[in-house]
Amino acid sequence: MHPKAIILVGGPSRGTRFRPLSLNVPKPLFPVAGKPIISHHIAALSKVEGLKEILLIGFFEDSVFSSFLQDAAREYPNLHIRYLREYQSLGTAGGMYHFRDEILRGNPDQVFVLHADVACTFPLNAMKKAHEGHRGLCTILGTKVPRDSANNFGCLVAKPDTNEVLHYVEKPETFVSNLISCGVYLFDCAIFDEIRKSLENKKGNVETDIYGKEVFQDGNKLRLEQDLLRPLAQSRKLFVYETKDFWRQIKTAGSAVPVNGLYLEQVLHAHPEKLAKSTPGGPDIVGAVYIHPTARIDPNAKLGPNVSIGPNVVVGKGTRIRDSIILDNVDIKQNACILHAIIGWDSKVGCWSRVEGTPPSAHNSTAVTKNGLKIQSVTILGKEVSVKDETIIRNCIVLPHKELKASCENEIVM
Numbered sequence: 534m535h536p537k538a539i540i541l542v543g544g545p546s547r548g549t550r551f552r553p554l555s556l557n558v559p560k561p562l563f564p565v566a567g568k569p570i571i572s573h574h575i576a577a578l579s580k581v582e583g584l585k586e587i588l589l590i591g592f593f594e595d596s597v598f599s600s601f602l603q604d605a606a607r608e609y610p611n612l613h614i615r616y617l618r619e620y621q622s623l624g625t626a627g628g629m630y631h632f633r634d635e636i637l638r639g640n641p642d643q644v645f646v647l648h649a650d651v652a653c654t655f656p657l658n659a660m661k662k663a664h665e666g667h668r669g670l671c672t673i674l675g676t677k678v679p680r681d682s683a684n685n686f687g688c689l690v691a692k693p694d695t696n697e698v699l700h701y702v703e704k705p706e707t708f709v710s711n712l713i714s715c716g717v718y719l720f721d722c723a724i725f726d727e728i729r730k731s732l733e734n735k736k737g738n739v740e741t742d743i744y745g746k747e748v749f750q751d752g753n754k755l756r757l758e759q760d761l762l763r764p765l766a767q768s769r770k771l772f773v774y775e776t777k778d779f780w781r782q783i784k785t786a787g788s789a790v791p792v793n794g795l796y797l798e799q800v801l802h803a804h805p806e807k808l809a810k811s812t813p814g815g816p817d818i819v820g821a822v823y824i825h826p827t828a829r830i831d832p833n834a835k836l837g838p839n840v841s842i843g844p845n846v847v848v849g850k851g852t853r854i855r856d857s858i859i860l861d862n863v864d865i866k867q868n869a870c871i872l873h874a875i876i877g878w879d880s881k882v883g884c885w886s887r888v889e890g891t892p893p894s895a896h897n898s899t900a901v902t903k904n905g906l907k908i909q910s911v912t913i914l915g916k917e918v919s920v921k922d923e924t925i926i927r928n929c930i931v932l933p934h935k936e937l938k939a940s941c942e943n944e945i946v947m
């Protein structure tokens with residue numbers, strides 16, 4: 534078997550809920566557990582037998598991924614990883630169809646498709662094994678979520694004995710099932726014939742693009758979910774592989790904090806040597822903590838659990854940090870306290886200050902405000918924010934380059 538993989542990275546306009554962090558870095562490259570979100574996808578794909586090529590498909594400028602791709606080429610010399618740019622958003626299956634010649638080059642027999650904005654253990658080999666054991670064209674990774682959040686996702690009704698999907702409904706208005714699509718799929722390459730059929734059904738809306746290829750008219754994109762998965766379920770060619778491990782979406786900036794914690798926990802079990810440990814004369818480390826080798830942490834600081842510290846960060850004496858992501862070049866002065874927060878690049882947190890949020894809810898992480906008020910969640914400081922000494926910033930989102938001279942609570946500081 535010779536599979537390929539696609540990671541759907543989307544484009545700039547899609548990162549709006551990820552503000553203010555997406556103002557400085559495209560969401561797929563935001564660091565969680567010390568590396569860009571999509572590095573976790575690539576690490577999992579690198580363990581799939583026979584997989585040699587990964588295509589990132591999206592509508593960001595080409596230059597956005599160039600240094601990431603150089604680093605990835607060094608880390609995975611046996612993988613060929615490239616970025617293919619849609620000239621506009623073509624929809625979740627539009628890019629896949631547009632670049633079909635690239636995808637099919639070298640005659641792969643299967644293609645993995647992974648959304649960039651999900652985090653999980655990516656049990657890809659287990660999915661592949663399950664896929665090869667049935668006669669479907671697609672195996673979809675599924676997970677069970679609480680009933681009240683299921684309608685934010687693609688919902689699946691499957692036969693318990695065979696895992697054959699009987700119904701697929703994208704974000705239904707009323708409850709259908711709490712087994713949902715994780716945004717991770719394995720397709721047989723015969724899927725391109727099904728996409729072709731789907732195109733024919735939308736015939737009136739097809740036009741020719743600047744490359745002479747058939748596409749849908751603007752506003753009528755090819756949607757993996759409604760245009761492909763739904764008909765596949767109707768023709769009994771869709772199967773589900775249910776994961777019992779963790780799974781999260783990364784939609785808002787705040788959702789990066791629990792994802793950071795889940796990935797760090799995974800590293801703590803599989804490769805504890807990659808994480809920080811308490812040592813005599815060193816800082817007090819609790820649970821899973823990643824510290825970049827260039828960061829300087831005072832021996833009287835206490836960090837963890839679930840903390841990632843980026844390059845060149847300086848953490849002062851008596852500081853307490855837990856459940857947080859501290860990005861590059863941040864300066865945290867003595868006795869500051871940072872809980873459930875993301876501190877943006879080049880920011881400064883003054884002495885005895887407190888930057889604090891609350892843990893976000895697990896599977897309803899898309900809304901940032903309700904009735905005009907900020908929902909209780911992670912506190913986020915954008916790039917180059919400065920928090921004065923002895924200030925409390927609680928449950929706030931602060932846009933880049935702000936100077937916070939007084940305490941604030943439940944605000945979006947613009």
Ligand SMILES: Nc1nc2c(ncn2[C@@H]2O[C@H](COP(=O)(O)OP(=O)(O)O[C@H]3O[C@H](CO)[C@@H](O)[C@H](O)[C@@H]3O)[C@@H](O)[C@H]2O)c(=O)[nH]1
Pocket residue numbers: 541542543544547590591592619621622623624625627628647648649650651685686687688703704713714715716758782
């Ligand atoms: N290349 C490309 N990528 C795209 C495009 N549109 C979206 N994407 C990427 O496709 C993924 C899905 O994005 P959304 O369209 O925002 O869908 P969603 O609300 O996240 O719901 C989808 O994912 C859920 C799991 O996270 C599913 O449960 C649901 O059924 C659906 O597939 C993201 O990684 C996004 O960047 C596009 O036009 N082009």
